[in-house]
Amino acid sequence: MLRLISALVILWLCSPAAAETRVALVIGNSDYKNIEPLTNPRHDALDMSVALEGLGFEMMLEIDVTRARFRTLITEFGEKAASADVALLYYAGHGFQIDGRNYMVPTDAVISSAADLTDQTLRLDQLLGAMERSSGVKLVFLDACRDNPFGEGLGDARLGTGLAQMGTEANFLFSYATQPDNVAYDGTGRNSFYTEAMLHHLYTPGQNVGQMMIGVRRDVLAATGGKQIPWENSSLTRSFQFDTSPEAISEESMLYQIAVDERDPDLLSLYVNRYPEGAHTEEALAFLDTGTRTRSVERTGETERAARLWDLARRSRMRPLLELYVTRYPDAPGRAEAERLLETIPRPEDATAGKICERLATHPRDATAENPGVPMSRLQQNALAAIQACSAAAARAPEVPHYVALLARATVAAGDLDRAVVLYRDAAERGDLRAMVSLAQLTEQGTGVPQDSARALALYEEAAAGGSDDAMINLAITLLEGRTVPADPERAMALLERASAEGSAKATFNLGVLALDGKGEGPRAALGYFERAARNGEAEGYRAAAILLDEGRTTARDPAGAARMLLRGAAEDRGTIVQQLTGASDQWSPDTIRAVQHLLQKAGYYTAAVDGVPGSQFTAALEKWRDGGFKAAVLE
DSSP states (O other): OOOOOOOOOOOOOOOOOTTOOEEEEEEEOOOOSSSOOOSSHHHHHHHHHHHHHHTTEEEEEEESOOHHHHHHHHHHHHHHHHTOSEEEEEEESOEEEETTEEEEOOTTOOOOSTTHHHHSSEEHHHHHHHHTTOSSEEEEEEEOOOSOTTOSTTOOTTEESSOOOOOOOTTEEEEESSOTTOOOOOOSSSSOHHHHHHHHHTTOTTOOHHHHHHHHHHHHHHHTTTSOOOEEEEOOSSOOOSOOSOOOOOHHHHHHHHHHHHTOHHHHHHHHHHOTTOTTHHHHHHHHHHSOTTTTSOOOOHHHHHHHHHHHHHHHOOHHHHHHHHHHOTTSTTHHHHHHHHHHSOOGGGOOHHHHHHHHHOOGGGOOSSOOOOOHHHHHHTHHHHHHHHHHHHHHOTTOTHHHHHHHHHHHHTTOHHHHHHHHHHHHHTTOHHHHHHHHHHHHHTSSSOOOHHHHHHHHHHHHHHTOHHHHHHHHHHHHHOSSSOOOHHHHHHHHHHHHHTTOHHHHHHHHHHHHTTOTTOGGGHHHHHHHHHHTTOTHHHHHHHHHHHHTSSSOOOHHHHHHHHHHHHHHSSSHHHHHHHHSGGGSOHHHHHHHHHHHHHHTOOOSOOSSOOOHHHHHHHHHHHTTOOOGGGGO
16 A cells, blocks of 8 residues: 655754753853953843753853852862763853863953963863763853954964864763854844754753754754854763653644643634744634634643643743743742743843844744744735834844845835845845845746856855755755756755755655655665654654555554654644545554554543544544644653
8 A cells, every 4th residue: 555755845935850960050241341242141141041940950140250250160060060960051252262272251351462362261171171070961052252352453363263163072062153263143132043042942842952953053044044053063972851851743733732722812813923824824713713613622631731831831932922821820830930931031012123024024944943934925914014124133233144135035025126136145145045045046037137047056056055955955956857957866865965964854854755766875764764854844754654654665564653653743734644544544554543543542532442443533533632632642
C-alpha cells in the first residue's frame, strides 16, 4: 500500500530534573563611567535571570560590575560551581580580544593607553577557571562583542575585532552573539537580538541545548538580515536540556488549543491576528463567526488549564497570555514569576520603531520566535504604518540594513515597485540576505527590473554564501532541474544539507523526498529526515514519517510510532491527517488505526472498541484531540 509523499517543497518567496543542581552567574554591564555606555545589557541580564531562575537555576545576578567586584565574583562563583551539575555564565557588555584572549570590561575601567587594555579589564579565562571546579555541564553565553568602545587612538595592533573563539575544554559549550572576530548589535528594542532570541527559546520543551542554539541562530540571522550570526563550539559529553518537559507542539498550535479549550474569543482573535495564514486560522474564524465551531470540546480541569496557559505564556513571552494568566488564575503557582515577566516585556504602546517595523513587515520566511511573519495581503492593509515605522527604524539604526529591506517590502505592498527596487538594492549592497533573495526573485521574473537569469543566480549565490536558507534551497532546485544552468546534483544535495543543518524544515523535508528517490544517503535516511522536518515546523513531515512507519517502507513496521506521528500531525497540520484517518482510513493499516485508538483512549477521548475500525466516536475523538485536547504526555 504505497501512498504519495509530496514532491520537493520549492521556496519562492516545566521544570528541570529535581536531582540536578544548577547555578548561573549573569552579568549585565551598561553604565560605563569612562567609555561609551550601552543601553541593553542591563535589561538583557535582568530578563535572562528571570528566565533562568524559572528553570531551576540558583541565580547570581550582577549589574554594572566594577573591577573589584569582578575579582570577588571569581571566588564566589567558583565555590557555587564546584558542587553544581550545571554551571552557566552569561555576560552582556563591552568585550574585546587581544592576541586571541577575550576580556570583559568593568564599568569603572579607565582605558587611556594600550597597557590599560589588560590592566583595567578582566580576562575571561579567570571566570572560566572558576567554572572548571564543576565536573558537570558548563555553559558560557557571551553577548559581548559590540563595537570597539576605545576608539582608534590606542594604537595597539593586538586589539582584534569582536571576540576570539575559545578552546573546547571538557564539558564546555561556548556561545557567542556573533561569529568570532565579528561585531554584534546592541539591539533596537529592550534586548539585544541575541538575548531576545535566547529568551524565546529557553522554554521550548524537550529540546537539547544544541537544538536551541540552532533556533537562536536562525532568529538572529533573520532579524538582522544575515549581518549577525551567533556561533558556538562545544565539547559537551552529555545532552543538556533547559526545559525537560515532554516535547510539545508548536507555539502556534498550542495557542489555538488553549484558545479553544478556554472558549475565549479574545484568544482566538489573538491567534488569527498573530497567524493570519496559520494551520488553524479557518477553524478559529469559523468559531468567531458562529460561536459554535468548537463548543463540543470538553474543558480540561482548572489546574490543567492554568498549567497549559502558563507553559505557553512563559515560552512565547506573549504579553496578552501573561496578562490573562495573572487575571484568570490569581492563585496559580506561577503568578509571581508571571508578574516579574510582565515587568520585562514592553507594552505595545511602548514598542520602538524597530519592533513595530518587524511586527508589520517581516517576511513569513524570516519568521522568528517573536515575529511569525506577515503575508503580503496583510502587509498591504498596513502598508503606510509599516513604511513609517521602518523608515524611522532605518534612520535610528543605520548600521542594520535589514530595516531598509523591510521598508522595501512595505513599499512593494504600497504599490511603489520602482522605489522598492532602489531600497532592495541598497540593503543588498550592504549585505542583507532577504534583500538579495527578493531582488533575485524580481530579477529572475523581470518584475520592476530587466530580466536577467545570470544576475539572479549571482544574487542567490551571494545570499546562500551568507547563510540564507531560501537562497540555498532555490539554488539546489535550480541545480537539480538543470534548466538554466548545468545540473549539479552533488552540489544541490550539499546546499540542502547545509540549510537542513541550520534548522530549515523545508530543506530537511526535501532531503527526505530525495532520499526516498535513492539520492543522498538513500531510502533508509528518509524517516529521520521527515521526523526532523516535523520537529522543526514542517507539518507534512509527520504524515510522511507515519506512512513509512505504517508500511514498513525503508524501516521496520511500527504502528505505534506511526500513531504518535499521526496524532502530533493532527494537532499541527491544516486538517489533512484527520480527514485521511476519518474519510480515507483504508489508506492506513488496521494496526495503525488500533494504535491511534489506543492513544486516544489513554487521553480519555475514545471509549469504543480498540479494533482498528473507524467510526463516529473515532472521528469525534480525533476532532477533540485537534481542537483543544492535545496531551503531550500521552505520546511519551
